[in-house]
Amino acid sequence: xxxxxxxxxxxxxxxxxxxxxxxxxxxxxxxxxxxxxxxxxxxxxxxxxxxxxxxxxxxxxxxxxxxxxxxxxxxxxxxxxxxxxxxxxxxxxxxxxxxxxxxxxxxxxxxxxxxxxxxxxxxxxxxxxxxxxxxxxxxxxxxxxxxxxxxxxxxxxxxxxxxxxxxxxxxxxxxxxxxxxxxxxxxxxxxxxxxxxxxxxxxxxxxxxxxxxxxxxxxxxxxxxxxxxxxxxxxxxxxxxxxxxxxxxxxxxxxxxxxxxxxxxxxxxxxxxxxxxxxxxxxxxxxxxxxxxxxxxxxxxxxxxxxxxxxxxxxxxxxxx
Amino acid sequence: xxxxxxxxxxxxxxxxxxxxxxxxxxxxxxxxxxxxxxxxxxxxxxxxxxxxxxxxxxxxxxxxxxxxxxxxxxxxxxxxxxxxxxxxxxxxxxxxxxxxxxxxxxxxxxxxxxxxxxxxxxxxxxxxxxxxxxxxxxxxxxxxxxxxxxxxxxxxxxxxxxxxxxxxxxxxxxxxxxxxxxxxxxxxxxxxxxxxxxxxxxxxxxxxxxxxxxxxxxxxxxxxxxxxxxxxxxxxxxxxxxxxxxxxxxxxxxxxxxxxxxxxxxxxxxxxxxxxxxxxxxxxxxxxxxxxxxxxxxxxxxxxxxxxxxxxxxxxxxxxx
Numbered sequence: 001x002x003x004x005x006x007x008x009x010x011x012x013x014x015x016x017x018x019x020x021x022x023x024x025x026x027x028x029x030x031x032x033x034x035x036x037x038x039x040x041x042x043x044x045x046x047x048x049x050x051x052x053x054x055x056x057x058x059x060x061x062x063x064x065x066x067x068x069x070x071x072x073x074x075x076x077x078x079x080x081x082x083x084x085x086x087x088x089x090x091x092x093x094x095x096x097x098x099x100x101x102x103x104x105x106x107x108x109x110x111x112x113x114x115x116x117x118x119x120x121x122x123x124x125x126x127x128x129x130x131x132x133x134x135x136x137x138x139x140x141x142x143x144x145x146x147x148x149x150x151x152x153x154x155x156x157x158x159x160x161x162x163x164x165x166x167x168x169x170x171x172x173x174x175x176x177x178x179x180x181x182x183x184x185x186x187x188x189x190x191x192x193x194x195x196x197x198x199x200x201x202x203x204x205x206x207x208x209x210x211x212x213x214x215x216x217x218x219x220x221x222x223x224x225x226x227x228x229x230x231x232x233x234x235x236x237x238x239x240x241x242x243x244x245x246x247x248x249x250x251x252x253x254x255x256x257x258x259x260x261x262x263x264x265x266x267x268x269x270x271x272x273x274x275x276x277x278x279x280x281x282x283x284x285x286x287x288x289x290x291x292x293x294x295x296x297x298x299x300x301x302x303x304x305x306x307x308x309x310x311x312x313x314x315x316x317x318x319x320x321x
Numbered sequence: 322x323x324x325x326x327x328x329x330x331x332x333x334x335x336x337x338x339x340x341x342x343x344x345x346x347x348x349x350x351x352x353x354x355x356x357x358x359x360x361x362x363x364x365x366x367x368x369x370x371x372x373x374x375x376x377x378x379x380x381x382x383x384x385x386x387x388x389x390x391x392x393x394x395x396x397x398x399x400x401x402x403x404x405x406x407x408x409x410x411x412x413x414x415x416x417x418x419x420x421x422x423x424x425x426x427x428x429x430x431x432x433x434x435x436x437x438x439x440x441x442x443x444x445x446x447x448x449x450x451x452x453x454x455x456x457x458x459x460x461x462x463x464x465x466x467x468x469x470x471x472x473x474x475x476x477x478x479x480x481x482x483x484x485x486x487x488x489x490x491x492x493x494x495x496x497x498x499x500x501x502x503x504x505x506x507x508x509x510x511x512x513x514x515x516x517x518x519x520x521x522x523x524x525x526x527x528x529x530x531x532x533x534x535x536x537x538x539x540x541x542x543x544x545x546x547x548x549x550x551x552x553x554x555x556x557x558x559x560x561x562x563x564x565x566x567x568x569x570x571x572x573x574x575x576x577x578x579x580x581x582x583x584x585x586x587x588x589x590x591x592x593x594x595x596x597x598x599x600x601x602x603x604x605x606x607x608x609x610x611x612x613x614x615x616x617x618x619x620x621x622x623x624x625x626x627x628x629x630x631x632x633x634x635x636x637x638x639x640x641x642x
Contacts, residue, residue, distance in 0.1 A: 273606065
């Protein structure tokens with residue numbers, strides 16, 4: 001085992017940060033390190049936390065960390081932020097996040113953002129989770145923002161998904177809730193002291209009762225937890241502790257019903273596809289660019305001399321056996 | 322030219338709907354049809370409209386259609402909705418969208434949602450745009466929800482990007498605005514009669530003035546338009562008409578400064594990569610599944626006998642020359 005992998009296993013924060021940053025930057029040397037990290041049997045509970053911007057996810061994550069720390073759990077947090085297509089960097093830096101846990105060596109927080117090849121961000125998140133597992137973190141929290149396809153792909157890495165909603169976000173959100181229903185294991189109504197919280201609660205309960213009738217095999221009844229104002233610290237803490245207990249209950253449910261292995265299998269399949277992209281399609285693209293073929297191909301396409309499919313078929317003939 | 326392509330060129334709505342649905346469902350026979358559609362020289366102005374859930378994009382799109390219809394433009398709308406990972410279907414159906422234009426044969430509205438291979442949604446949107454161009458639509462509006470990587474990929478298909486914001490969406494939105502700055506050609510503050518609209522306006526103007534100093538070559542000053550309550554229909558219509566004029570002004574700017582061809586080139590490159598995925602990686606994946614190799618590979622990975630990279634390299638050796 002190489003030096004970097006060893007340090008990761010020892011829980012070295014500086015090495016882990018550096019490796020995750022290199023994965024984001026798609027440095028090719030990370031592959032050899034990741035080959036070793038992948039084979040480490042991790043035991044982390046991976047928790048996805050998602051919801052629209054403004055739902056208060058960061059404050060909630062902060063308090064979730066506090067609650068799990070009380071149980072002496074070690075924590076890794078991956079914050080997946082909206083990216084700038086130009087800088088490729090996370091906008092909310094690690095520094096301004098999770099300030100209250102900055103001095104706690106058992107809380108490791110990283111922001112992740114990748115722009116580039118299709119599926120790049122989900123791949124980076126997947127690998128970062130393996131790194132945190134290899135470091136021996138008890139809980140890994142993946143915080144994503146938004147509800148698009150990308151977020152759904154990222155959240156697939158999690159075993160327990162917490163969807164955070166706030167009252168009064170308008171009609172469009174109604175539609176999104178139906179989509180979130182499919183990925184949520186736990187719903188949280190955040191800022192539940194606001195107008196409309198009761199209405200939102202009733203709607204969610206209705207949706208859950210309707211959807212649970214569809215599949216009798218699903219023994220997990222999605223709970224809806226209400227969390228009030230973080231300006232009342234004591235009440236806020238208690239409510240978040242209840243949430244953390246529910247999160248652990250869900251993990252227990254997965255384990256007891258042999259569903260954990262199914263989830264891990266799905267996750268592995270997605271990772272393998274991402275590795276195939278990296279090992280088959282990326283080298284072909286790089287080769288086309290190096291041989292100065294890419295630009296003339298784009299010329300032909302913009303001049304409507306050919307179409308992308310015919311051209312892709314020609315490339316396939318050149319590279320595939 | 323085959324029968325379906327001919328009907329698309331004639332503007333046949335039923336054929337176009339069916340073809341787009343088949344593209345979403347990844348029916349392999351669409352490739353041969355798309356090869357012909359790709360080669361049609363279209364002349365549509367592709368407009369991206371994006372923003373967070375609850376920003377009122379649907380109502381705005383509806384009014385934009387009305388404004389462009391007054392100019393006798395024909396319109397195509399692609400609404401890219403958050404998807405359900407299970408059903409793979411759009412949650413807001415076409416039926417409940419754009420009801421006010423339902424009887425207008427020159428307004429063609431489709432919802433798009435794809436779950437599956439990485440990059441699938443962006444590919445489907447790209448192809449649907451070509452279909453609408455081949456139908457001869459003057460304006461193609463692509464409405465997306467959210468600000469993740471996926472949305473950025475989709476919005477890359479557009480020549481003019483309108484970013485819709487609303488006042489009072491909290492601090493997290495601040496960060497997102499910085500990311501949106503990179504993709505926005507026009508900002509709209511929707512629901513501008515709400516508290517906080519002036520603050521949001523000043524922030525945006527500040528951000529624009531800072532970022533425009535960075536690149537002197539960029540002659541387009543991003544405008545910030547304020548649009549009030551749609552419950553005052555006359556004022557709302559006038560404000561949206563101003564927005565539509567700005568949208569056309571931006572297209573004129575791109576054309577005059579020879580930037581249109583740069584944008585089309587970028588778009589073509591992205592489409593070619595998607596075609597390479599479809600013609601190289603998908604056949605390999607299907608082959609692994611057909612030969613029953615996939616499941617045993619996943620077994621090896623979950624048992625930690627190997628890692629995704631080593632396995633992907635082995636697959637690459639089998640299939641690549």
